[in-house]
Amino acid sequence: MAQGICVFAENYHGKLEPAAAELVTAAQLIRETTGEDISAVVMAKDCDAIVDELTCLGVNKIYVVKTEKDILLQDDAGSQILADMLKVIEPSSVLIPATPVGRSLFSRVAMKLECGLTADCTELLVGTREDGSYYIKQNKPSFGENVFVTIVTKEGCYPQMMTVRPGVYTMPEMQEASAEVIYMNDIKVPDSQIEVLEVLPSEDETDSILSAEVVVVGGRGAVENDNFELVKQFADKIGAAIGGTRPMVDSELIPFDHQIGQTGYTIRPRICISLGVSGAIQHTEGLKDTKLFVAINTDEHAAIYNVADYGMVADLREVLENYLAL
Amino acid sequence: MNIAVLIKQVPVSNDVSVDPKTHALVRASSEGMINPADLNAIEEAMVLKEQTEGKVVVFTMGPPDAEKALRDAMALGCDESCLITDRQVAGGDTIATAKVLAEAIKMYGQFDIILSGALSADGATGQVGAMVAERLGLPHVSEIQSIKYDENLAGKIEVVKKMHEDKIRVGCTLPAVVSVNFGSNTPRLATLRTKRAAKSKPLVTYTNAELALPADQVGIAGSPTEVIDSFEPENGRKAQMLTGSGAELAQMLKNLIDEEKGKV
Numbered sequence: 001m002a003q004g005i006c007v008f009a010e011n012y013h014g015k016l017e018p019a020a021a022e023l024v025t026a027a028q029l030i031r032e033t034t035g036e037d038i039s040a041v042v043m044a045k046d047c048d049a050i051v052d053e054l055t056c057l058g059v060n061k062i063y064v065v066k067t068e069k070d071i072l073l074q075d076d077a078g079s080q081i082l083a084d085m086l087k088v089i090e091p092s093s094v095l096i097p098a099t100p101v102g103r104s105l106f107s108r109v110a111m112k113l114e115c116g117l118t119a120d121c122t123e124l125l126v127g128t129r130e131d132g133s134y135y136i137k138q139n140k141p142s143f144g145e146n147v148f149v150t151i152v153t154k155e156g157c158y159p160q161m162m163t164v165r166p167g168v169y170t171m172p173e174m175q176e177a178s179a180e181v182i183y184m185n186d187i188k189v190p191d192s193q194i195e196v197l198e199v200l201p202s203e204d205e206t207d208s209i210l211s212a213e214v215v216v217v218g219g220r221g222a223v224e225n226d227n228f229e230l231v232k233q234f235a236d237k238i239g240a241a242i243g244g245t246r247p248m249v250d251s252e253l254i255p256f257d258h259q260i261g262q263t264g265y266t267i268r269p270r271i272c273i274s275l276g277v278s279g280a281i282q283h284t285e286g287l288k289d290t291k292l293f294v295a296i297n298t299d300e301h302a303a304i305y306n307v308a309d310y311g312m313v314a315d316l317r318e319v320l321e322n323y324l325a326l
Numbered sequence: 327m328n329i330a331v332l333i334k335q336v337p338v339s340n341d342v343s344v345d346p347k348t349h350a351l352v353r354a355s356s357e358g359m360i361n362p363a364d365l366n367a368i369e370e371a372m373v374l375k376e377q378t379e380g381k382v383v384v385f386t387m388g389p390p391d392a393e394k395a396l397r398d399a400m401a402l403g404c405d406e407s408c409l410i411t412d413r414q415v416a417g418g419d420t421i422a423t424a425k426v427l428a429e430a431i432k433m434y435g436q437f438d439i440i441l442s443g444a445l446s447a448d449g450a451t452g453q454v455g456a457m458v459a460e461r462l463g464l465p466h467v468s469e470i471q472s473i474k475y476d477e478n479l480a481g482k483i484e485v486v487k488k489m490h491e492d493k494i495r496v497g498c499t500l501p502a503v504v505s506v507n508f509g510s511n512t513p514r515l516a517t518l519r520t521k522r523a524a525k526s527k528p529l530v531t532y533t534n535a536e537l538a539l540p541a542d543q544v545g546i547a548g549s550p551t552e553v554i555d556s557f558e559p560e561n562g563r564k565a566q567m568l569t570g571s572g573a574e575l576a577q578m579l580k581n582l583i584d585e586e587k588g589k590v
Contacts, residue, residue, distance in 0.1 A: 012490065073487070073496060075456065076465045100452075100489070104468040107456030110421060116550030117420065119451035142556075143337070143448055147344055150555035157550045193465035193499035197484065200493040214587075238583055246362065259509055271586050273579070292586040294579060295565060304565075310582060311565035318572030319579065326580055 002158035005030050006091035007040045008082070009054060009062075010072065010101055014046035016053045019097035019166035024057045026095055026124055026169045033126040034134045036092065039063060041085050043078060045070045055179040057172050062181045063089055067189050072101050074192035079108035084187045086113065091159050093136055095124075098163035110161055118151045118162040129155070138162045209258045212241035215269040217260055217287075220247040221276015221297060221316055228253050230320045231275055237324060243267065245277055260287060275316045279304030327380035327475070329371045330431055331404060332442040332455065333364040335388050335395040344558050360395050363443025363508035365402070370473050370506050371441050372403045372514065377475060381405050383434060387415065387426055393529065400524035401516035408434055412533040414541060419549035424457030426544055429537045431462065434530070439483065440503045444469040452505070459503035466503040467496055471510045 005027040010017040020040075027038040039061040040054045047064050054062050063085055071078045082105060086094065096102040098120045110117035123139040138151045138160075153160035209215065216235040222228055222244070235242045243260040244253065260267060267287060274295040279302055287293075287307075295308035296316045305311040312319065335358040360368075371382045384399040386392050387410040396407035408430055415426045431437065440462075442455040452468070459466030470485040471493075485504060487494045498504070516524075534544060542548055568578050 073467075073489075073494065074465075075468070076459075079460065100469040100487075103452045104456050104466065107420070107424075107453040108460040108466070110453075110550075111424065111457045111460035114421070114550065117451075117453060118551055119420070119449070119453055137554075138551075148557050149553045150557075151551050152554050153551050154549075193502065194467060195497040197495040197497050200495070201491060214583075271583060273583070291589075292582060294582060296575075296579075305567070306564055308565040311567045312575050312579070313567065313569075314572065314575055319575045322573045322576035323579060326576060 002090050002092040004037045004039055004061075004089065004091040004093075005034075006086070006089060006094045006159070007038065007059065008094065008096040008102060008106070009040045009042045009050055010097050010099060011042070011044050011050050011070075012072070013070075014044065014049055016050045017097060017099070018171065019099055019102075021053070021057055021171050022166065022169040023095040023097065023164055024054075024059060025172045026164055028058070028172060029169075030093070030124060030126055030136065034092075037061060039089060039091065041065075041082065041089070043067060043071065043081055043085075051179075051181055055177055055181075056174045058175050058177045059179055062179050064181060064183050065187050065189070066183065070196075071189070071192065072105065073196055074194040075104045075108055076194060077190045077192035079105050079112065080190050081187055082106070083109045083112040085184060086159060088184065088187075092134075094159045094161040096161065096163045098165045102163050106161060106163065113159070115157050115159055115161055116153045118153070121162050121164045122148075122168050124162070124164065127152070136160050136162070209241045209243050209260075209267060212267070212269050214238055214240040214271045215267060215273075216240040216242050217272060217274045217277055218242065218244045218248050218253070219275065219277030219297075220245070223247045223251050223253065224276070225317065227276070227317055227320075230317060230324075233324055234273075234320045238271075238273070240271070240273070241269075274304055274308065275320075277304050278302045279307060327374060327378035327438045328436060329374055329380055329382045330434075330437040330440040331364070331367050331371045331382060331384045331399070332427060332440065332458065333368070333384055333386050333395055333399055334361045334443070334446050335359065335386060335392045336361045336446055336448045344556050358391065358395060360398055361443050361446045361448075363445055363447075363506065364399075365443075365513035366508055366510050367441040367443045367506040368399055368402050368404060369511045369513040370504075373511075374439065374473065374475055375403070378477070380438070383408060383437070385410070385427060385430055385434075387411070387423060387430075389416070396529060397524045398516065400527045400529075401521040402514060403520070404527075406528045406530070408530045408532065410532045410537070412535075413545075414534045415539075415544045417546040417549075418544060419551045420451050420453040420457055421550055422544050422546075422548035424454050424461055425539060425548065426534075426537065427454065428458045428461035429539055430532050431458070433532065433537065436501075438500045440464070440501070442503070442505045444505045444507045455503055455505040462503070464501055464503050465498050466505075467498050468505045469507050470496075470504055471507055473504060473506075
C-alpha cells in the first residue's frame with residue numbers, strides 16, 4: 001500500500017535547492033490532513049550537508065543514494081536510480097521542484113513507473129474519496145495564466161507525482177529535529193550516455209537589459225499604433241533599458257536577447273514599468289525581485305495585475321504623452 | 327545525419343476563459359501556430375542539416391488541421407513530415423502522448439538526433455521530450471542553449487546548458503533527444519518560394535491503425551492523470567489600482583518612480 005509523501009531533494013554543488021526545501025512545506029500541509037510521514041530522496045556525490053539540512057527542515061526519513069559524481073544532469077542514469085528508490089519507498093505522492101532538472105528526470109521516472117506526472121502545480125490540496133482514502137488535487141495554470149485546471153492522478157495509480165513551481169510555498173522553519181537516514185547501497189548506479197564536460201561560470205553579463213536597474217517592458221500594446229517611439233522616449237527619460245515580450249521581438253523593435261521570459265534570462269531590475277503586457281507566464285517568470293512594478297494596460301482583467309504592485313487601466317499613449325510633458 | 331523534430335501546434339492566443347456552467351474552455355480563436363520554442367528546435371535542425379547534409383523529418387500529433395504546422399515547418403526547410411492524427415490518441419496526457427510520438431518515430435525510420443522545443447506556450451509541461459527519450463531508451467538533454475556537432479567526434483554531440491549562474495558543457499552519445507530553449511537562436515523565416523515548395527514535400531499520416539498501440543495505452547484511456555476541473559484564477563490581484571486622467575496617472579507614475587529611485 002502506497003504510503004507517505006516523498007520530496008525530491010534536488011541539489012546543486014552539494015547544497016539543497018531552495019525550491020526543494022519549499023516542497024517540505026507543501027508536504028507538511030498535506031500531512032495535516034493525511035497524517036503521512038514525509039520522506040526525502042537524495043541522489044548526490046556530497047550528501048552530508050544536504051542530509052543535515054533536510055533533517056533540520058523536519059522530514060521524517062531521508063533516503064540516500066551516494067554517487068561517485070553528481071548525476072542530476074545525466075537523466076538516463078539518474079532516472080533509473082530514482083525509479084529504483086521509489087519502488088522500494090512506495091510513497092503515495094512525490095513532490096518535485098518544477099525546474100529543468102526536476103522535469104527532465106521525473107518525466108523519465110514517470111514513464112518507467114507508468115504513473116503520471118503533473119507539471120508546474122501552483123497549489124496542492126487534499127481530496128477524500130468515498131472510501132475515505134486521500135488523493136491530491138493538483139492545481140496548475142494553463143494557457144499562460146488565464147485558466148487554472150485541477151488534475152488528479154487516476155485512482156489506483158501510484159505514486160501521484162507532480163512538479164511544483166518554485167516560490168509558491170515558503171521555506172519551512174528550521175527546527176531541532178532528527179530523521180532516519182537510510183543509505184540505499186543496493187541500488188546500482190548505471191552508466192550514462194551523458195557526460196558533464198565543463199562547468200563555466202557565466203561570463204560577466206554586461207548586457208544592458210540584464211544589469212539594468214530600471215526596465216521598461218513592452219508587450220503587444222506597445223507595438224500597436226506606433227506606440228513604440230513613445231515607449232522609447234519614456235525609457236530615455238527615466239533612464240531605463242527596454243525589454244519586451246514576443247510581439248516586440250517579432251516586430252524587430254527590440255533585439256532578440258532583450259526578450260524577457262522563457263529565454264533562459266531572468267532579469268532582476270529594481271524598477272519595472274510594464275506597458276501593454278497582458279502578463280503571460282512566459283513573461284512574468286522572467287522578472288524577479290522587483291522593488292517597484294507598475295503595469296499599464298487597457299484590459300482591466302489583464303493577468304499582469306496579479307504580479308504588479310500598482311496597476312493603471314489606461315491607454316499607455318495617454319499616460320506616456322503626459323509623462324513626457326511633465 | 328537524420329534529424330527528427332517534434333513540434334506542437336499551439337493556439338495563437340492564450341486568450342481563453344471558462345464557461346461557468348459547463349467548465350469547458352472557451353477559446354477566443356482557434357487559429358494555430360508552431361509553438362515558439364519549436365522554431366528554435368527547427369533552426370538547430372537546419373544548422374545540423376547544413377553541416378552534415380542530413381535529412382530533417384518533422385513530427386506532430388494533433389487534429390487533421392495540424393498539417394498546417396507541418397507545412398509551415400517544411401517551409402522553414404524541414405524535408406519531410408509525419409502527422410499522427412486519430413481520435414483514439416486525442417486528449418492524452420504527456421505519458422500517453424509520448425508513447426504515440428515515440429512509436430511514430432520508430433515506425434518512420436532511424437534518427438541520429440531528435441529535437442524538440444523546451445516548453446510549449448499552452449501546456450508548458452516540458453515533459454514530452456524526456457518521456458519520448460525514455461520510451462526510445464535514449465539519453466536526453468533538456469533545455470539547451472546551443473548544439474555543437476564535430477564530424478571528428480562522430481557519434482557524439484556537445485550542448486550548452488544554463489544552470490543558475492553557470493554555463494555547462496555537456497557531451498552526449500548519439501542517438502539522443504535534445505530539447506531546445508526558446509530564444510536560444512534566431513529562427514529563419516519562410517519565403518514565398520519555400521512556402522510553395524513546402525506544399526509538395528512529403529507528408530505521411532499515421533493513425534493508431536498503423537502504430538498499433540493498445541487502446542488502453544493511448545489517449546484519455548492511456549493517461550494516468552486526468553483533468554477534473556477548470557476554473558478562472560480567483561481574484562489574485564496584487565496590484566493596487568490607480569485611477570485618474572492621463573495627466574494624473576502620469577504624475578502618480580512619476581512620483582512612484584522618483585520615490586523608488588530616491589531610496590538608493
